[in-house]
Amino acid sequence: MAEVRSxxxxxxxxxxxxDSALSRLFGLSRSGAADIIAAGDVSLDGAEVATKSERLHAGAWLEVTLPPPPAPPAPVAEPVPGMGILFEDDDIVVVNKPVGVAAHPTTGWTGQTVLGGLLGAGHTIATSGASERQGIVHRLDANTTGAMAVAKSEIAYSRLKRAFKERRIDKRYQALVQGHPDPFRGTVDAPIDRHPSGDGRFAVVAGGKPSVTHYDTVEAFRAATLLDIDLETGRTHQIRVHMSAIRHPCVGDMAYGADPTLAERLGLKRQWLHAVRLGFEHPTKGEWVEFESPYPDDLARALQIVEAES
Structure with missing residues (x-):
C-alpha cells in the first residue's frame, strides 16, 4: 500500500x-526519487513539483506519496560452493561465509545467499523472522567473509536476536587498512546513516544511528596496518564507513576511498575485511561458545605481499 508522508x-x-532531498529524507535512490516526482506524487505547499531539479525552501510543506515496497524475494535453495560449516547442533549452525554471498535475499540481489545455501544443503532453519530471512540473527556484507551464525530452532532465534540487540555478543573482525592509524588503538564514535548521494553507500551523518567501533593494531606494515576490530554496534558497512571516516579505508574498498593501485598490487577485488571470531552464550545450553574463521585465500595472499614489502 502506498504511504503518504508530510x-x-x-x-x-x-x-x-x-530528488536529492527525497533521497536523503526517505532513503530512496536518486532515480527512484525522480520516478516519484515524474509520477506527480510530490508537492510543495500544495503545488505539484514539476521537475526533479526544483529547489526546496526551508519551512515549505512537503508531501510525498511513497510507492509500496516491492515484495521481498524468496530464498533460492542451492548449495553455495566454498561455504564451510564451523559448527552445527540442533539449535544453531555457524558458517564460514565466502566472498560474494549475501546473508539472505534482498531486492536487487541476484547472487547466492547463506540462507539459500543452507536450505540447498538440507539444513533445517528456524522459521521465525520474515520469510526471506528466516533464521538470520545477524549479517555480513556480501563481500565480507568469515564466521556467521544462523538459528535452527525457534528458541535459538529468539534468544540470539535478543543477545545481538543487547550487545552480549563478541564479534571480532580483522581489517587491513591503508596507512597507519594514529593513535594505534582507539575508538570511532560517529553516527551512521545512508550516504546523501543515495547510491547505496553509508556515511557518517549528523543525526544518524549511534555507531561505535573499537580498533587495536595487530601489526603495522609499510603501506598498511592490520587491525583487530570490536564492534559495539552493528550498522550496515560500519567498519568500512568508520575506517574511511578516519582516512584509513580498508585496503581494496574502492567504494569508500581505497587506493585502486594498492588493491591491484595486492590482487584484491574487494575490501580486506574478515569476521575472524564470533562468541556468544549458547541459546539453550547456556555455555559460552566461540568460533574462529581462517583467512580466505585472497586476503591471505594480500597480507603475505604487504608483509614481504615491509
Whole structure:
C-alpha cells in the first residue's frame, strides 16, 4: 500500500534539489526519487513539483506519496560452493561465509545467499523472522567473509536476536587498512546513516544511528596496518564507513576511498575485511561458545605481499 508522508522542509535542506532531498529524507535512490516526482506524487505547499531539479525552501510543506515496497524475494535453495560449516547442533549452525554471498535475499540481489545455501544443503532453519530471512540473527556484507551464525530452532532465534540487540555478543573482525592509524588503538564514535548521494553507500551523518567501533593494531606494515576490530554496534558497512571516516579505508574498498593501485598490487577485488571470531552464550545450553574463521585465500595472499614489502 502506498504511504503518504508530510513534513516541513528542514533548514538543512534549504536550496537542495528535490530528488536529492527525497533521497536523503526517505532513503530512496536518486532515480527512484525522480520516478516519484515524474509520477506527480510530490508537492510543495500544495503545488505539484514539476521537475526533479526544483529547489526546496526551508519551512515549505512537503508531501510525498511513497510507492509500496516491492515484495521481498524468496530464498533460492542451492548449495553455495566454498561455504564451510564451523559448527552445527540442533539449535544453531555457524558458517564460514565466502566472498560474494549475501546473508539472505534482498531486492536487487541476484547472487547466492547463506540462507539459500543452507536450505540447498538440507539444513533445517528456524522459521521465525520474515520469510526471506528466516533464521538470520545477524549479517555480513556480501563481500565480507568469515564466521556467521544462523538459528535452527525457534528458541535459538529468539534468544540470539535478543543477545545481538543487547550487545552480549563478541564479534571480532580483522581489517587491513591503508596507512597507519594514529593513535594505534582507539575508538570511532560517529553516527551512521545512508550516504546523501543515495547510491547505496553509508556515511557518517549528523543525526544518524549511534555507531561505535573499537580498533587495536595487530601489526603495522609499510603501506598498511592490520587491525583487530570490536564492534559495539552493528550498522550496515560500519567498519568500512568508520575506517574511511578516519582516512584509513580498508585496503581494496574502492567504494569508500581505497587506493585502486594498492588493491591491484595486492590482487584484491574487494575490501580486506574478515569476521575472524564470533562468541556468544549458547541459546539453550547456556555455555559460552566461540568460533574462529581462517583467512580466505585472497586476503591471505594480500597480507603475505604487504608483509614481504615491509
Amino acid at each position: 513534513l516541513h522542509v528542514p533548514d538543512g535542506l534549504e536550496g537542495e534539489r528535490v
